[in-house]
Every structure is written in C-alpha cells, then in structure tokens.
Amino acid sequence: MAENIVHLVLARVSGAPEGVKGISLFVVPKFMVNGDGSLGTRNDVHCVSIEHKLGIKASPTAVLQFGDHGGAVGYVVGEENRGLEYMFIMMNAARYAVGVQGIAIAERAYQKAVTFAKDRVQSRPVDGSIKASVAIIHHPDVKRMLMTMRAYTEGCRAMASVAAAAYDAAHHHPDAEVRKQNQAFYEFMVPLIKGYSTEMSQEVTSLGVQVHGGMGFIEETGAAQYYRDARILTIYEGTTAIQSNDLVGRKTARDGGQTAKDIAGQIEATESQLLDQGSADALAVAKRLKAARLAFVDVVEFVAANTKASPNAVFSGSVPYLMLAGNLVAGWQMARSLLVAQEQLEKSVMGVDVGFMKAKITTARFYADHLLTKAPGMRDSIVEGADCVTALALEAF
C-alpha cells in the first residue's frame, strides 16, 4: 500500500511582502488526496538526491525539487505570511530538545566506554598494587576520562531538568510574579542548554572513542558513531554562535544583565550553603563555584556595557561567554546535588542509596576541580582578549 509523505515548506505566496515578512508555511503532500481519503495523483515534488553525511545516517537529508514538472500543490498552514513565526514555535522547542539530545548521546557514550574499560585488560597499575595486567578502568587516566564524561553529562542533565521545572512553573504557577521570574530563568537557560550541552557532547563522545583506543576508530565498535552523530548537534537548529547571539542580545544586553545577575545571586546563595555544610568536598566546590561566578559576573558586565557601543568586541567573545555560563550553571547544579546527597547521607534517610549519593558527591567535586576551573581563564579571554580576534586584516587570512 502506498503511503503519503507530507513536506513542510517555507515559501511565499504571490504578491507577498519582501523579506522574512512574506514567508508562509505550506504543507506539500507527495500524493494528492481524493475525497474518499484514498491517495490520488502524484504531486510535483521529487527527491532528486540524498546527501552523504558524517552522521545521523538513519535520518536522510534530501534535495527536493518542487514544481519542475508543471507545478506542485501546497496548502498554506495557518495564516499567510506568518511562516517564520510558526517555524520558531518548532525551533524554540527544538533548541531545548537538541540540548537534551546532546546529553543523551553523551550518556550513551559514557555507558559504552565504562563497559569497555571494565572489560579490556592492558598493563599493570602504576601504583604497583597488582602485579598483573588489569582492566583499563584501574588506570588513573582512564578514570579521568570517564569522570570527565560523567561530570559533563550529569551537570548538563541537571541544568536541563532545572530549566524544565522552570518552564512548568512559568506556565502553571498561581503567582504571576513567580511565573515571570521562571520564564526569564528558562529563557536564559535555553541557549546554554542547546549550546553548552551539544558542545560538551562533542568532547564526551570524543573521549568515548579515546577510552576505546584503536578499537574506537573501528566503526564496528560503535563509539565512533556517537562521535559522528553528535557532530551535527552544535550546527542544526541554530549553531552555537547563533545561540550565543541570543544569549548576548536578547538574554543579557536587553535587560542590562539583570537576569544573569539574579542567577549569579542564586549561585552565591548556594556557595553560602556549601560553606555552612562545611565538608571538605563542599568547601572545595564552594571555592571553585565562587571563582567561576565572579568570572561570569565580570563577563556579564562587559556584555551589558559594550554590546551597543562595541558590538564586535562583545561578539568576539559570545561563544566563550555561552560556554562559561553553561559551565557555571551546570557546575552550580552539581553543587546543589552535592548538598542534597550530603544531607541524605548525614540524616541516614531510610532506604537511601549510599553508593549513589557518594558517587554524586565525588562527581560534583570532580566537576568543580576539573571543569569549573576553566572559567577564570575564559573570563580573561573574553574581557581582555577581544581586540585580537578581529584585528587581522582580511587578506592576511
């Protein structure tokens, strides 16, 4: 039985205004549909080639030809000339979803790397504790790679979860002021979730290949597929640069950095809780979180002060700003997780999974000591290093 396919197409009706204001959304079916619901004549839309892509090969990307054989029939969706607005309904949801896609593929790469590292035997431990070759998960550098994968993934997942809760509160909380605050928080999070989680998925899937060594380079192993598939995530539904334009323009400069500073204030409150908690892990995390927050606030002030006057300087650091902000917020959520885990352990909550809680604390500590430590250097690059980004003459490239 023949099946119908429906294409969603952005195009213009005749006489539409110029530019984006004249774009409408159309549904273009492969087959026309008869009055009784059965498939009728073939519409004039044809797939003329399938692209050969680096990854996501189960999701074909095609070149489609419309109307070359007499004209294709399309139906306007909604109202004429509102196509771009409709597309952004999809796009805004997709940005969050693609961020989650990055987290999901990172998690899968982590699980696969852990399984391999527990199985593959190579070399004796460097500390001489075992006089025979061991599974490679015993080697400190393999642990470092796995911890990096784990910390990134857990941090980004926590960030996405908190943003999703804010989205719900923004729509359903009874208090209008709370709805407004949650909406602002959610909107600030979206470019971080999309931009940072997908950038981190590149690093995590690459580490996944590295843990596998030479086997990782063989497609049969499967680690390379995550690496190839993840590579689209920083590109589609708006590249990381497009997300960072949104972060700089609509999410930071427009309100003079107020939402960003409110978030910094919440992070400072978490630091106080960590200091009150007082464990060695909590204190170490508080120290890194504070340094990263101060770096973030410097950058926010730089962005708020200069976006209008020196747009080239600000946009020279827009992606590093997004990466710093995403790193900070994910690390903040790990710090909050640490507080919950330590409370659960100290109160000996009934049925608490002690191993899970301890692992959460160690992972939060790792995030702080190995990932949050990047933030101050990024601040220096953004705030003090803008000029040399755009200084090179075009002909010198």
Next chain:
Amino acid sequence: MAENIVHLVLARVSGAPEGVKGISLFVVPKFMVNGDGSLGTRNDVHCVSIEHKLGIKASPTAVLQFGDHGGAVGYVVGEENRGLEYMFIMMNAARYAVGVQGIAIAERAYQKAVTFAKDRVQSRPVDGSIKASVAIIHHPDVKRMLMTMRAYTEGCRAMASVAAAAYDAAHHHPDAEVRKQNQAFYEFMVPLIKGYSTEMSQEVTSLGVQVHGGMGFIEETGAAQYYRDARILTIYEGTTAIQSNDLVGRKTARDGGQTAKDIAGQIEATESQLLDQGSADALAVAKRLKAARLAFVDVVEFVAANTKASPNAVFSGSVPYLMLAGNLVAGWQMARSLLVAQEQLEKSVMGVDVGFMKAKITTARFYADHLLTKAPGMRDSIVEGADCVTALALEAF
C-alpha cells in the same frame, strides 16, 4: 605483473625467552622469491578482512592470518629477540612524525575553512557597518574560530620546528655539552609534539566543520574528512595517555624536573625580552606567558615530588600536564615569533613582508589571550584536583 608485499611482524622464535625479551622482528613476504628474483610460490599469509574505520580510509587496516594452511615463512630482521628494540626505532621517529601529521591536517582544515568563510554570504555585520549580507568571515565569531585554528597550528608548527633544530644540534653540534642539552630538550619535546599537536588537531578540524555550518556535515564538502582522519592521531603510535606517561616518568620525574625547569628558565628569558620590547602586544603576551609558566613550574614540582610516593595522584593529571606543557611551549614559540616580527618591522628590514609580520604579531597575541589563558586553571585541576579522579568506587561507574 604480480607485485610482492612484505609484512613486518613481531613474533617469537621457538625457545625464545618469555615476555617482551623474546620478541623478534620478522619480514614475511606475500610471495617467496626465486633465485633469479622472480616471484615464486604463495606464502601462507592471507588478508581475511579489511576493517571499516572512522577515517584514513586510503590506508587499509587488515586482519592477517599467518600459517593457517601449513605454515608461513618469515625471515628474522637483525638479531633474534631484539624485535621490540627495533620497533621503537620506528616508533620514536613516528611520534614526532604523527605530531607533524596533526599540524598538517590542522593547516589544511584552516585553509579550507578560510576559503569557505570568504565565499559564503550570510547575515549583516553585527556592527551595522554594511547594510547587506556579507561573507561570514566578517562575523566576529567566525574570525574567532579561524584565529583559534590559525594560532594552534602556527604554535604547534613552531614547536615542532624548534624541536627538529634541537635534534640536529643534538647529533651534529661540535660541543658535547651543547649536544647533550639539545638531546634533553628534544626528548622533552617529543611527547608534547605528539600529544599536544594531535589533540589540537581534533579541535581545529572540528572548528573547520563548524565554520562550514550544515555544509560541514556533508561529506562532499571535505571538512568532515579532516575531522574523521584526525581522530586516529591521538590514538596510534601511542595514545595521548602513553605520551603523558613518558612525559611524567622518563622526561620529568627521572631528573627531578630539571629539564622542565631549564625550559621554564628559557621561557622566563623570553618574558624579559618581551618586557624590554615594550609594545602593547609584547606586554600582553609577557603577562600570559608568565602566568602559564608559573602554572607549569608548579605542576613540574608536583610531578617531581609525588611520582614515586603518590603515583595515582600524579598520573590522574598526566594528560592535563602534557596539555599544559604543550600549550606553554607552543605559546612560548609564538612569543618568540612576535619578537622577531616586531624587530623586522621596526628595523624596516629590506623586503620584509609587512602583512606577514603583522599577522604573526596578532596571531601571537591571540594565542596568548585565548589559549595560554587556559594554563592556570589546568594547574589547579592537576595540583589540587587529583583525589577526586580516582575516588569513585569501581561499582559506581
């Protein structure tokens, strides 16, 4: 006409000692050779499969079967039981060469990205300087990506060139003490050139894909091939972790960090020259170089003091130490390039390529402000963040 193929095989002669001491190197031809030089009977070595790899597909990796049909003939190369020693002659040369491979593919990715960025038109400039869509090289974030690719590539190439000169001096300088110093310098450089240049080639080829946007994900464009091909470079001829073991053990701990500190002393001398030079670029580079050098020296002291007593702590940070050292040395060479370029410009040397010299200065400044700025954070991770790398219980992974 049939051609012969020769396989180099590590195996053991009967009665050889156990372990690596009993390994010999063999030549195993595909065809036996007759007395008159013509090809004789087929040897019992067969290719039973070709691996499907992520990249370097023009260099097939095969599963070979030896002797399953009666026995293969192989000829010992050199002396029996010295096979591993012979292999390391190849391996040591290959480590330097694979580092250069990383630099070469990074350069190619950069050139391709520049060509695309000058051609592809999209969006107006953020500073409003042109009221029409422009080639994307005008956008600050595209410039940032291209400058990152360029700075990494030039820095690593300078590092590899300086190491090659040291290798020559180590072999041919008339003064034995100078030969010795150059040999120590070269040996310290090899893990950095192999490890750091190949790790940077992953980032640079990934940025090359990113500059191309969606087109970068289409194999036809070619950017994705560099990304796939580069992925083997941190794995073969010893993974980055293996290079970092060499850097920690033989190159740092063995002489108590003396060679590393000698190099730090040379870097400090470059800082003095930058301060004497006194231009804004020289002063900015001096500041970053100093911070990175101090970070490096802290790590060297940590490694020298703890490799024996706390090997797990040191090897938890061995790859970050390699990355910090490579970053510093490449940035140092960029700083030296800046000094030469500024001297050439100030003395108005006859026939000097002014554009080239200016570009070198800007690229050195970019390296300092955007790449050397990573060093202090890496120091913190290595020196203060070792415990959490190995703290997680195995069953928690």
